[in-house]
Amino acid sequence: MPFVDVTADEDKTRSMQIIPIKKSRELAKYAIDNKLTMQQMTEVWGKHAHQIKAGPGSCCLFSQEHIHGSGMPNTTGKTRISMDFRIAEGLYGDLLGRKMPAGYFHLIPDTEAEEERLAQLPPREKSFNNDKKNIFYVANNSAATFSIPVHLQRYMLYDYMNKKGLSCDYELFDLEDMLHCPTLWHLIEDRSANTVMYSIFALPEVETERNRLLETALRRGNIIHFVNEDLQLVNQDDLNTIKQYLEFSKYGRSRLPIGLPLSDTTKAFFNKWSTSLAEYQ
DSSP states (O other), X not given: OBSSOOOSGGGGGGSOEEOOHHHHHHHHHHHHXXXXXXXXXXXXXXXTOEEOOOOTTOOOOOOTTSOEEOOSXXXXXXXXXXXXXXXXXXXXXXXXXXXXXXTTXXXXXXXHHHHHHHHTSOOGGGGGOSSOXXXXXXXXXXXXXXXXXXXXXXXXXXXXXXXXXXXXXXXXXXXXXXTTOHHHHHHHHTOOEXXXXXXXXXXXXXXXHHHHHHHHHHHXXXXXXXXXXXXXXXXXHXXXXXXXXXXXXXXXXXXXXXXXXXXXXXXXXXXXXXXXXXXXX
């Protein structure tokens, strides 16, 4: 959605360039098959790109499969100001690849009244100070976190705590083969402490167990911080929001783990892993 007029031919280098979807798919495959360099891709793709001629009050809708971008240095001496939106249909909430719900984008309220009500709520940070210790929890016990090293999770947790002005007392973890997450349950059921964890997608994948865990934390006044999504479980509104995101993403019942793109590359990796596993056995 452009905020400036880039309809003139001389605006070509400051407007966005785009390639039609069919040709984009052909060129992307050609670049992969022939292992093109950046310079080669710029040269080959540039021959097929055309200028988006648009201005205030108009927008261009395209998919992530369209090859698009600036394409060339801006030689006009004027910048382009525009805003990008991502639109996703709920039907595909679990098939959005690395555009992870709540982390990459947020769901909008269903009504303007609900949006206004949420906007009037007091600052969230005030509710984080409940005089309880904050304990880090890291694990690889869900399909979405299996491949995310705990030290990378830990870096994100520390960064989050610094931004929120919170302290961390110590860290606990679950062994990766213990999918029933005994340490996480211990934190929620037995400790009077807040839990700081990587993601809502590190929660148990079985919905009944997950809901029981979240409701127990809420009832006991133990805050859960979900760092990747910048979500916190403090009140009933938070619980509803978290459940909405997990339902949208079909967490625990999707064809693919959250964060994996439904692509030929994913299929190739799965095939390679399956072959390797068969040889090992």
